[in-house]
Amino acid sequence: MLNVSFLNKEIRESVRTSRLPILLALFVFFAILSSLTARYMNEILSLVSADIVITFPDPTLKDAWMQFFKNTGSLCLIVYLIMMTGTVAQEKAKGSILLVLTKRVSRFNFLFSKFIGGVLQFTISYAASILVSGLYTQILFNGFAYDGLGMSLVLFWLMGVFFTAIAIFASVISKTSTTAALLGFAAYAILSILNAIQGFAPFNPAGASALVNEILLGSSTTENNVICLVATALATLIMLSIGYGVFRKQEI
């Protein structure tokens, strides 16, 4: 099912080509920035608008996590998505795929290892950003946990896994990395817009970005969260299956 040698290459490649360090730095940077901007937003706004008196409520640790999910779910996820969309397309364009697939690596091994490699990169970067965000939130707000934080983190992680499957699919059906990146971004944009439909977020595999806000505001229900988890997991499986179905028939 999983080709360990190929997965090992994927991980080493992400380190040696600086992909993982860049991703890690980006996720951690925005994790730090999220807590800092949440904590000092009032001060920043006062400095920017010196003549106008604006009164905001005192920031809480929930504001820090809200910023964290906003930043991670937009900039960080988009950069990760664009990086991942090149994963198969680049191998096809360079011709390295021929050297791999003519050895003892099946197309399923190849694609599944790519997927797991991506999930690992996302998980490492995401886990590091959670730790840093938690640490900064603790320092700046004297606490880091709130009701539903665990569920929010899981929902968000699963959304990242889903976008890995989207990236793999886009990469399989595209001939170039640029086309794959555009397709991946288009999928992200469409799914994000769908979140604006009232009550659709639980059924949207990218619904986590809306649900984490509802959890923070205390308006989310466990049922919705579970539906979203199941929908995202199913959508991931479907995307992977379709991607594999296309890849299996693709002449290289």
Add this chain to the structure above:
Amino acid sequence: MKTAVTIRGLVKTFGDIRAVDHLDLDVPEGSIYGFLGPNGSGKTTTLKMLVGMTQPDAGTIEIFGHEVTYGTGAFREDIGFLPDVPGFYDWMTAREFLQFCGSLYHIGHSVLRPRIEDLLDMVGLTKSANKRVGGFSRGMKQRLGIAQALVNDPKIILLDEPVSALDPIGRKEVMEIIGKLAGKVTVFFSTHILADVERICDRVIIIKDGKALLEDSIDNIHARSGARTIEMEIDNGGSATFGAWLEARPWVESLVVESRRIQLKVGDLAIARSEILRHVAEQELLLKKFVIAEPTLEDIFIKAVNAHA
């Protein structure tokens, strides 16, 4: 002799273009087999079908008795493949790349390590083994490509245009490596550089528009090629009457007489040689030069391809 590769009735069509058209061939085990054809004749498509990367529309392929079926891999243990434009991971060193390729076959370290050193030595990359592939020249990449094709100790290696993009030195180096493989492994390689093929191949097939035009051993192709050229120079005149005598011979296919020089193509070399030399002796002609020129593979290739143009 056993057959390494058997192809029967292979067909592949892209839209309106038939890239491979009912191709049949047999590659004897242990041979160096040249797969020749002009650009766009279907060589790469055939090779991709051979390694299971492209699905044939019809026909069968067997490699050492294993049927090659698109999408399956039972035959992969037996083959090594080098595509026409091999893509390497530029961030890896040559040694790392071979280790990676070996690990894809699940070869144990104790077997793989010495094998990699032998392969690096064979392709002349020992000194560059720890350098990144990204900095390699085309020739070095091609040599590394041959090494990766041999990493699983295959029974046959399939090389697609391994020397076409190389300069003369790189070409010579790669051809020497391929030549060294004679008798150790079956080599099936496509090319349109015929001088190299003539030097190292045991057997060739010439294809055009996906169809086989000629398939035989190099020796038989030369023997069967028909007309050979004889060049003569007469020292004491008489070339005009000699030319007239030659023109009347049934074995002469073409004749050019220029002053004292005579050039003729003959159908039956043995008879031609014997009759000419007898005539020269009888007429007391003084021969300054008598050269029999064998047709090169290039001549045969051009003749075969043009005949089907």
